[in-house]
Amino acid sequence: MLESVAVYTTSNTRRYSLKQLNQELEKAISAALLSAQADGRLPTFDVPAIPVSPPKRADQGDLSYPAMGLARLARKNPLDIARLIVDSMNSLDFIDHIDIAPPGFINFTIAADYLKRQVDTIIAEGDNFFRLSIGAGKTAQVEFVSANPSGPITIGHTRGAVVGDAMARLLEAAGYQVQREYYYNNAGNQMVILGKSLMLRYLQQIGDDVDYPADYYQGEYLVDVAAQLADENGDSLRARDWAYFKDAAESQMFQWINRSLASIDIKHDEFFNETSLFECGRIWRTLELMRENGHVYEATHWEGADAVEVADVAAKGYEPATWFHSSAFGDEKDRVMVKSDGAPTYTLPDIAYHCDKLERGFDIAVNVLGTDHFSQAQVVKYGLQALGMDPAPIHVIFVQMVRAVRWNQARGEYEAVKQSKRAGDFDTLDDLVEMTSADAVRYHMLARSPNSQLDFDVDQVVKQSNENPVYYIQNAYVRCAGIFREADERGFSDKDADLSLLGADELCFIRKALELGNVIEQAVLNYEPHKIAFYAHELASVFHPIYDRVRVLHSEAPPDVAKARLRFLQLMGMSAPERM
RNA sequence: GCUCCAGUAGCUCAGGGGAUAGAGCACCGGUUUCCUAAACCGGGUGUCGCAGGUUCGAAUCCUGCCUGGAGCGCCA
Numbered sequence: 001m002l003e004s005v006a007v008y009t010t011s012n013t014r015r016y017s018l019k020q021l022n023q024e025l026e027k028a029i030s031a032a033l034l035s036a037q038a039d040g041r042l043p044t045f046d047v048p049a050i051p052v053s054p055p056k057r058a059d060q061g062d063l064s065y066p067a068m069g070l071a072r073l074a075r076k077n078p079l080d081i082a083r084l085i086v087d088s089m090n091s092l093d094f095i096d097h098i099d100i101a102p103p104g105f106i107n108f109t110i111a112a113d114y115l116k117r118q119v120d121t122i123i124a125e126g127d128n129f130f131r132l133s134i135g136a137g138k139t140a141q142v143e144f145v146s147a148n149p150s151g152p153i154t155i156g157h158t159r160g161a162v163v164g165d166a167m168a169r170l171l172e173a174a175g176y177q178v179q180r181e182y183y184y185n186n187a188g189n190q191m192v193i194l195g196k197s198l199m200l201r202y203l204q205q206i207g208d209d210v211d212y213p214a215d216y217y218q219g220e221y222l223v224d225v226a227a228q229l230a231d232e233n234g235d236s237l238r239a240r241d242w243a244y245f246k247d248a249a250e251s252q253m254f255q256w257i258n259r260s261l262a263s264i265d266i267k268h269d270e271f272f273n274e275t276s277l278f279e280c281g282r283i284w285r286t287l288e289l290m291r292e293n294g295h296v297y298e299a300t301h302w303e304g305a306d307a308v309e310v311a312d313v314a315a316k317g318y319e320p321a322t323w324f325h326s327s328a329f330g331d332e333k334d335r336v337m338v339k340s341d342g343a344p345t346y347t348l349p350d351i352a353y354h355c356d357k358l359e360r361g362f363d364i365a366v367n368v369l370g371t372d373h374f375s376q377a378q379v380v381k382y383g384l385q386a387l388g389m390d391p392a393p394i395h396v397i398f399v400q401m402v403r404a405v406r407w408n409q410a411r412g413e414y415e416a417v418k419q420s421k422r423a424g425d426f427d428t429l430d431d432l433v434e435m436t437s438a439d440a441v442r443y444h445m446l447a448r449s450p451n452s453q454l455d456f457d458v459d460q461v462v463k464q465s466n467e468n469p470v471y472y473i474q475n476a477y478v479r480c481a482g483i484f485r486e487a488d489e490r491g492f493s494d495k496d497a498d499l500s501l502l503g504a505d506e507l508c509f510i511r512k513a514l515e516l517g518n519v520i521e522q523a524v525l526n527y528e529p530h531k532i533a534f535y536a537h538e539l540a541s542v543f544h545p546i547y548d549r550v551r552v553l554h555s556e557a558p559p560d561v562a563k564a565r566l567r568f569l570q571l572m573g574m575s576a577p578e579r580m
Numbered sequence: 581g582c583u584c585c586a587g588u589a590g591c592u593c594a595g596g597g598g599a600u601a602g603a604g605c606a607c608c609g610g611u612u613u614c615c616u617a618a619a620c621c622g623g624g625u626g627u628c629g630c631a632g633g634u635u636c637g638a639a640u641c642c643u644g645c646c647u648g649g650a651g652c653g654c655c656a
Contacts, residue, residue, distance in 0.1 A: 451586075
């Protein structure tokens with residue numbers, strides 16, 4: 001992989017993607033403006049950013065620049081400015097012709113020969129063609145899922161899992177060396193309750209008559225684990241305390257979580273246990289450093305507390321706690337880091353953890369979190385600043401809630417499928433995969449902006465699985481595979497193919513395929529992994545009509561283009577089946 | 581009450597200063613001597629939540645409001 005990056009960045013013969021053509025044109029237009037200013041055809045002004053982008057419609061060329069933005073600066077009619085630019089531009093080998101359209105667009109059409117030549121280039125470079133150089137020699141970490149081992153992966157976790165893994169794959173495609181990390185805590189109250197819950201379930205299994213509290217874990221899965229324990233150990237565990245059962249439960253839950261994630265092709269490289277931060281003393285060192293920097297104080301209530309809060313605290317009779325003066329960094333209030341009973345809140349280990357993360361030296365550390373962690377993420381950032389660290393490498397993708405919904409025919413509306421772990425009434429990732437497919441789950445979870453709430457219609461995805469965009473996309477690959485298989489059987493080869501024979505339909509596909517690099521780059525730079533899902537569908541929707549219209553046996557090149565280009569399936573982490 | 585996200589076609593959602601606002605699903609009609617028809621071709625009258633504002637130009641930016649969700653614990 002690194003080798004191919006080197007090839008890509010050192011070669012100077014085939015710098016091609018639509019993005020780079022954008023940049024070429026942007027440079028050329030800027031130069032044209034300066035030239036026109038130099039000989040007085042345009043008044044002098046600072047040349048602004050020149051945005052060149054694909055137009056909406058095919059008959060408007062391949063790339064377009066709206067010159068209207070210059071009208072005020074140049075005090076000229078936009079159409080006149082456009083003409084001036086075009087007249088002043090040096091000729092570019094990849095441009096066939098330039099049109100000017102009202103009210104001031106400059107539309108560039110890429111030369112067909114230039115596009116056709118890219119087919120050979122794409123095939124020669126294979127998977128590496130869109131291996132970007134922006135991450136070459138850099139490291140990135142993506143922390144995602146990070147669910148505590150108290151139960152199975154739910155639909156809600158799944159969204160973060162898919163988004164995080166897609167982000168990791170995109171970073172890899174951009175040249176980064178990526179580590180996938182899972183941060184978890186097995187020391188909190190919830191885990192205590194989990195251990196006690198399993199203990200009671202076990203006692204029930206071996207015939208004891210015990211009360212099972214309503215605020216303990218209600219899920220059937222604990223009963224299963226308990227049954228297994230009873231099978232293997234009889235009643236010999238009767239005297240064990242909750243801690244034993246906590247460990248047993250945790251071990252089982254982690255196995256389950258990893259198995260579920262593996263079923264949608266997600267695997268973490270590193271599991272980081274919060275407890276290790278206590279064991280090595282990092283927690284307290286972090287606190288002391290913040291104290292030395294003057295951002296920590298002891299008090300019964302925070303400095304800016306109003307009368308109501310003060311009275312409330314007094315009523316509860318709290319002893320002094322240790323506060324982080326986060327409001328000094330812009331927080332709306334200060335946060336407790338160590339409770340009056342001496343135990344830290346989550347804030348302190350979270351800060352210590354991210355401090356550790358930064359010290360590991362990643363160029364980028366992406367953090368996929370639910371929006372319920374928004375405030376906490378802010379506080380962590382303030383904490384890092386209080387430690388004198390620069391939190392800039394950390395970027396958080398906030399994932400909005402997923403509601404698993406079902407259509408209620410009687411009421412004529414959607415209703416939520418409950419997902420509370422403790423209530424034991426939830427749909428798991430396993431359920432979803434069983435009802436649909438790993439690819440369907442990944443696609444539907446990814447094909448939305450993370451900061452939109454998502455209604456995942458369980459029945460819809462199941463019922464329409466044959467009319468699903470997922471299969472539409474995969475079928476494009478299957479059809480390609482079919483072509484290759486058939487060609488092989490006929491002993492037909494693309495050797496010495498004459499690319500000039502390619503027609504307009506094929507060019508259309510080549511244009512779309514060449515956008516991949518641009519899509520990856522935008523997805524990486526803006527932390528928007530969902531873009532790749534839309535692109536995959538667009539590419540497939542350009543391919544399918546051509547498949548029908550252009551028969552391979554009349555034209556050798558398309559399968560090669562297709563072969564090289566359909567790598568998008570791998571990028572999304574979806575499987576690319578040879579047959580369906 | 582304060583902060584953040586969302587409101588776009590019947591439904592689920594893209595787009596987020598530029599040309600005639602898109603896709604999937606659903607619905608209707610057509611297409612198969614030949615690489616898989618899970619496909620293709622045709623069929624869209626949308627107050628882009630509402631009202632102002634900025635601009636040559638606003639679904640997009642600003643302000644206010646309405647609706648839904650999330651956060652604002654010495655919870656984890």
